[in-house]
Amino acid sequence: MDHFPHVAKKETSRTCVDFCILATGSAGSGFLSASVWLLSAKCSYRGLTLIKLQRIGENSIEETDKRGGKSNCVALYTSHVIVKYALTSDEYVKAQGVYRTRVARGRVFFRNLYGLTCLIVALAVYSRFSGARWWGDLLFLAAGLLLLERTILWRLRASAKYRSTPSLGETVELKIEESNILRAVAAESTEIRWANILACRETKSLFLLRTGPDDVLVIPKRSFAPGDLYRFKDLRQKELIV
Secondary structure, rough: OOOOOEEEEOOOOOOOEEEEEEEEEEEEEEEEEEEEEEEEEEEEEEEEEEEEEEEEOOOOEEEEOOOOEEEEEEEOOOOOOEEEEEEHHHHHHHHHHHHHHHHHOOOHHOHHHHHHHHHHHHHHHHHHOOHHHHHHHHHHHHHHHHHHHHHHEEEEEEEHHHHHHHHHHHHHEEEEOOOOHHHOOOOOOEEEEEEHHEEEEEEEEEEEEOOOOOEEEEEEHOOOOOOHHHHHHHHHHHHHOO
């Protein structure tokens, strides 16, 4: 399986620029000496040249262009992904919405609040026309509160919790490996085994991992480099059954 996404090399001038990156690593029981990643970018005014990184060994990769010709770019392959981020208030509120509608134990009730509101309104109208005016008024009030809860109130509570809990906005560093996810914050470090993740949900802007009955790990997609995002999705698909 190809573990590396397409990347684009932008050609903006007629000069040729060489980049050298030194990297070290280990291969099986032996030790790899320093390897050089030499990337030669031939520049022109024609726009973009697509290149692709492909595995050629257990610990190295080789770069080929879209015509299949090999270039002189060799680098070491790493088996983990490291991301660093701090959740914004908007991201936290969106994550709470995903949690309530798709992960939480009461998600079915929350998702169906609109339908329940319509049912209560119908009962309220019937009560008013049947002469039970006070029952009708109470049912209208209950329907209004349910509608407010589904649309606004939960958002206000989530925003207030984010403002009152500094730890929700602190910087988080994740080291994502095939066996586990290491979560490090200023105060502590926590290991999360893939096998202990109860559910995983993906939206356009974030991942939400349920690590306990009421515990979730939120990972914004903006924190991933393009190649790392692809590898994380591949790991999630391999390691999770949920």
